[in-house]
Amino acid sequence: MLDLAFIRSNPEVVKEAARLKNNSIDIDALLALDQQVVALQHTVEDTRAKQNQLSKGIQQAAKEKNTELRNNLIAEGKKLAEFIKAKEPELNQLIEERYNQLLLVPNIPDPSSPVGKDDSENVPFKYWGEAPKFEFDSLDHYDLMLKHDLVDIERAVKVAGSRSYVLRNDAARLELALVNFAMDKMARKGFTPLIVPSMARDFCFVGNGQFPKGRDQVYEIKDQDLFLVGTAEVSITGMYKDEILKGEELPLKFVGYSPSFRQEAGTYGKDTRGVFRIHQFSKVEQYIICKADHEESVFWFEQLLQNAEELIQALELPYRVVNVCTGDMGDGKVGMYDIECWVPSEGRYRETHSCSYLHDWQARRANIRYRDEEGKVKFAHTLNNTAIASPRILIPLLETHQQADGSIRIPEALRPFMGGQEYIGR
Numbered sequence: 001m002l003d004l005a006f007i008r009s010n011p012e013v014v015k016e017a018a019r020l021k022n023n024s025i026d027i028d029a030l031l032a033l034d035q036q037v038v039a040l041q042h043t044v045e046d047t048r049a050k051q052n053q054l055s056k057g058i059q060q061a062a063k064e065k066n067t068e069l070r071n072n073l074i075a076e077g078k079k080l081a082e083f084i085k086a087k088e089p090e091l092n093q094l095i096e097e098r099y100n101q102l103l104l105v106p107n108i109p110d111p112s113s114p115v116g117k118d119d120s121e122n123v124p125f126k127y128w129g130e131a132p133k134f135e136f137d138s139l140d141h142y143d144l145m146l147k148h149d150l151v152d153i154e155r156a157v158k159v160a161g162s163r164s165y166v167l168r169n170d171a172a173r174l175e176l177a178l179v180n181f182a183m184d185k186m187a188r189k190g191f192t193p194l195i196v197p198s199m200a201r202d203f204c205f206v207g208n209g210q211f212p213k214g215r216d217q218v219y220e221i222k223d224q225d226l227f228l229v230g231t232a233e234v235s236i237t238g239m240y241k242d243e244i245l246k247g248e249e250l251p252l253k254f255v256g257y258s259p260s261f262r263q264e265a266g267t268y269g270k271d272t273r274g275v276f277r278i279h280q281f282s283k284v285e286q287y288i289i290c291k292a293d294h295e296e297s298v299f300w301f302e303q304l305l306q307n308a309e310e311l312i313q314a315l316e317l318p319y320r321v322v323n324v325c326t327g328d329m330g331d332g333k334v335g336m337y338d339i340e341c342w343v344p345s346e347g348r349y350r351e352t353h354s355c356s357y358l359h360d361w362q363a364r365r366a367n368i369r370y371r372d373e374e375g376k377v378k379f380a381h382t383l384n385n386t387a388i389a390s391p392r393i394l395i396p397l398l399e400t401h402q403q404a405d406g407s408i409r410i411p412e413a414l415r416p417f418m419g420g421q422e423y424i425g426r
């Protein structure tokens with residue numbers, strides 16, 4: 001959410017941001033509504049002031065034993081009270097409407113973000129590693145998983161319907177190894193490990209930005225104010241709602257693990273083979289709360305990217321980094337990088353990580369503040385990036401490290417988390 005004062009004094013900047021982000025919010029309508037609220041607030045305040053004057057006059061008339069004047073003033077006071085009683089529900093309703101509109105206003109993208117309408121206009125700016133050249137008939141991730149008895153989709157579909165899976169044998173161990181590997185590496189970088197709830201209340205999704213717009217992507221627990229999170233980011237934002245942190249304790253750096261759930265509404269027929277796009281997956285999330293300073297945010301934005309790159313390089317997976325364009329980054333972001341790992345069977349890069357900085361757009365929605373060195377209370381800045389998301393990362397991992405004999409090499413960095421095992425299928 002943006003500061004209303006900022007929107008009032010920069011309507012054209014906000015309209016341009018909405019245009020760049022394919023966001024249909026009507027800023028003029030919001031500002032007209034805002035003027036209605038302000039005008040009605042003034043009317044109610046003026047009426048209250050008149051009431052105060054009247055009560056002084058009533059006391060004065062009582063002192064002067066002027067009963068007629070006193071009764072007239074009391075009668076007038078009653079009329080003002082009725083006026084306020086009638087106007088307050090209208091004012092509250094307008095304030096609620098203005099708040100609901102404010103939730104739909106996008107953040108202002110950084111000028112360094114490319115202007116574009118969708119992911120086809122994201123700009124790759126960094127490549128690492130060479131795509132493997134197989135001297136044998138290589139397999140895609142699903143065939144490799146079937147060959148090594150690593151997956152059971154039929155029975156998963158029986159249990160949970162489409163876009164579900166069972167990881168078996170070394171794939172089950174690999175997922176836990178990857179989660180452990182990521183948590184361990186990030187903890188050693190000074191990020192506080194968390195295992196957070198995958199069920200969270202409505203306010204967490206509003207605070208994080210998934211509600212009201214992305215409600216259709218979220219599973220709801222029937223008859224309770226609880227929803228399944230699509231990312232630990234939602235739970236961590238909710239954890240700090242309404243808190244005033246000490247400036248000296250920032251930045252707060254978290255590495256949060258959670259099972260993550262997504263409806264994937266609107267992706268019917270897309271990525272239906274294997275485990276690329278599923279309803280439940282495991283994610284280790286980097287999350288930072290820092291002071292409200294653009295340079296500080298940009299510093300951590302680059303750090304979160306670098307952390308993820310270190311993890312992927314340790315897994316020996318060729319990848320590229322793309323600067324996400326305005327039309328693809330979503331409402332809350334100021335800037336966003338996606339990391340895409342090379343998928344040999346598809347002969348292209350596919351998204352495995354997403355790194356964002358949001359300035360105070362989330363912190364204003366979740367009311368996460370801090371007291372700076374001058375004692376001034378301000379909204380914080382928040383950032384997030386994927387550390388590891390599995391089983392999607394298994395796709396480049398299994399395919400890239402498959403061997404001529406059909407076995408799969410486990411990267412050195414992962415072996416300590418796989419009991420020292422060096423291959424799958426040997």
Ligand SMILES: Nc1ncnc2c1ncn2[C@@H]1O[C@H](COS(=O)(=O)NC(=O)[C@@H](N)CO)[C@@H](O)[C@H]1O
Pocket residue numbers: 230231232233262264275276277278279281283285351352353354355384385386387389391392393
């Ligand atoms: N439906 C899905 N199936 C499998 N993996 C997914 C799915 N949705 C997201 N992911 C994985 O989770 C990563 C992060 O998801 S994201 O929506 O892009 N970004 C976030 O959730 C941020 N909190 C950063 O992690 C994706 O890059 C992808 O690797």
